[in-house]
Amino acid sequence: MSKSGKESTGSERLFTAIRLPHHLQEQVKVWRDDIKRQLFFRTWTDPRDYHITLQFMGDVDTNTIPSVIEVLKEAAAKSGSFQLRLGGAGTFGRPASPKVLWRGVEGERGKLGLLQKTVADHMLPLGFRPEERPYSPHITIARSYIGSEPVQPLPNIENAGSDASWIATDFVLFATKFGRKPMYEVLQTFPFPYSYP
Template sequence: MAIRSFLAFDLPEDIKKVVSRTSEELTRRPLKVRWVDPGKIHLTIVFLGDVEEARLDQIGNVVDEICKGYRDFNMGLNGAGFFGTIKNPRVIWLGLKGDVDRMGALRNSLQKALGPFGIKEENRPFRPHITLGRFKQDAAGGEELRRIMDSYKNITSPMCVMSELVLYRSELRPSGPVYTVLRRYRFTGQL
């Protein structure tokens, strides 16, 4: 049986508080967005897709070995923005600061090591972010969107330690996705 899964960082409480407050404020703005439930927000590193259950242990062992080479990550929020264009926005997000380059190196290491399992490598540059919502198809941006996003460009949070990577199962349901923790991987190395 195939399990839809991904690797992500859980967010520390200090970051969750800022994310939740910002998300709540933005839902009151005139934006045509499907908002992500703040309780389900995470920082995805690698989307694995549909993986055969029998291969998850092998994949988990590879992920564990890679994580053992890395030390904890220090991260904080750093501004807000959107992907897409001002006329055709797609995703509204919060940016990150801190060990962003090391996080990109972790992602690259994971993607290379998981290639033999059929996990496709992302060709886009890694831009770590926290997705707050996705614009609806008929959403138009324009100056109102620019003004709203400008008011959040200086948003920050305290720097926080992220000490583990999480393997999640993702079940898509009509009421929204349900995420289940399958395994946690601690960072214990020096990279």
């Protein structure tokens, strides 16, 4: 039985995120295909799955999902659109065996951080605790380095002009579907009701 007293029908692995627009998925894919010739990772993210995580919730009882959606609607209603831009690249973990290859996020990061906090604050009454470490927005490109040489610092990436920018106008609730491509399925989109000045 779930906390609500209803018989559970299973669970979904959920998280909230801002999706990368299609034109930037393609732009990052070109860069990824080039870097693949230099770095060797076990798993490369499908470009259709590129995103900036807001909050990871883990396995959630399906009976709880309607409540999650209602709370996220409230969070979105307090938020507004903002500009983001692709940043440079880097890795998480030791240079000899980094766990993640990522692309950074620039632009109105303060407003992105405010949205992340708003989502986390709204999810807390449902029992979803935010991570204790500071929020570090990024786009995961690959996981689990399997190369024989330590990864050297990655060169700066020139993101000139508006081609690397976009306006975030919503966020989504994703469900992870292991073994599928793309692996993340949108359960609900939460548009922002207004634009920041």
